[in-house]
Amino acid sequence: MPNADPRLIVALDEPDLTSAHKLVARLGDSVSYYKVGLTLLAQGGLSLCQDLKAQGKLVFQDWKLHDIGAQVEGAAKAATSGACDLLTVHAEPQVMKAAVAGRINPKTRIIGVTVMTSLSQADLDDMGYGMSLTDLVLRRVDQAVECGLDGVVASPHEAAMIRARVPADFLIVTPGVRPVGADVNDQQRIATPEDAFRNGASHVVVGRPITRAADPVAATQAILAAIQTI
Numbered sequence: 001m002p003n004a005d006p007r008l009i010v011a012l013d014e015p016d017l018t019s020a021h022k023l024v025a026r027l028g029d030s031v032s033y034y035k036v037g038l039t040l041l042a043q044g045g046l047s048l049c050q051d052l053k054a055q056g057k058l059v060f061q062d063w064k065l066h067d068i069g070a071q072v073e074g075a076a077k078a079a080t081s082g083a084c085d086l087l088t089v090h091a092e093p094q095v096m097k098a099a100v101a102g103r104i105n106p107k108t109r110i111i112g113v114t115v116m117t118s119l120s121q122a123d124l125d126d127m128g129y130g131m132s133l134t135d136l137v138l139r140r141v142d143q144a145v146e147c148g149l150d151g152v153v154a155s156p157h158e159a160a161m162i163r164a165r166v167p168a169d170f171l172i173v174t175p176g177v178r179p180v181g182a183d184v185n186d187q188q189r190i191a192t193p194e195d196a197f198r199n200g201a202s203h204v205v206v207g208r209p210i211t212r213a214a215d216p217v218a219a220t221q222a223i224l225a226a227i228q229t230i
């Protein structure tokens with residue numbers, strides 16, 4: 001059986017802490033990196049993050065911070081002094097600069113959400129952006145680099161064009177990943193984990209194909225087998 005691979009981040013999008021703990025126990029050694037999102041963070045999820053670290057796991061706190069600089073700096077200070085290997089902020093320059101200024105632990109990576117993958121061009125037009133989704137993603141990538149961020153969250157379809165313009169160690173974390181044959185759910189622009197890495201992603205975030213599988217360990221092992229040679 002392939003070993004856990006820290007390039008595979010499992011999204012613990014469970015409704016409550018009890019089911020999240022159960023899922024982590026079930027996945028055991030097959031998963032080494034977890035994403036904890038707002039639903040769990042808003043109900044005491046930091047204790048889960050600490051527990052994951054105590055088990056030797058890596059922890060992605062998906063706060064998607066977006067506020068005035070002072071608030072973002074304070075939140076980044078708090079998050080990066082705890083059980084947090086990876087932290088998200090929205091990729092606006094004021095927000096990104098404040099997050100970098102607030103970072104306590106230099107090992108915590110801070111990455112910017114470029115454009116939410118749930119947003120379409122029609123949504124951006126409706127919100128008054130007046131530019132193409134691709135141009136907005138690339139502008140935010142460039143600004144993330146300028147602001148000293150460690151990477152971005154982006155669709156696997158954008159990974160190749162992002163990889164071509166960022167430093168080699170810049171993280172490209174891609175949700176919207178589906179193994180061959182998996183349910184698409186509400187994801188719009190999907191790619192297989194193999195293709196996400198071929199396109200230059202550094203990490204893939206996988207939720208429901210693992211967490212809703214009849215056998216989550218087998219689903220994880222299948223993904224690990226698919227990516228182990230890439």
Ligand code: C5P
Pocket residue numbers: 011013037117118175176177185186187188205206207208209
């Ligand atoms: O779809 P899946 O369950 O694999 O989602 C994993 C992660 O991808 C979620 O935690 C969320 O952050 C992100 N996501 C997304 N766009 C969607 C649905 C989920 O970026 N439409």
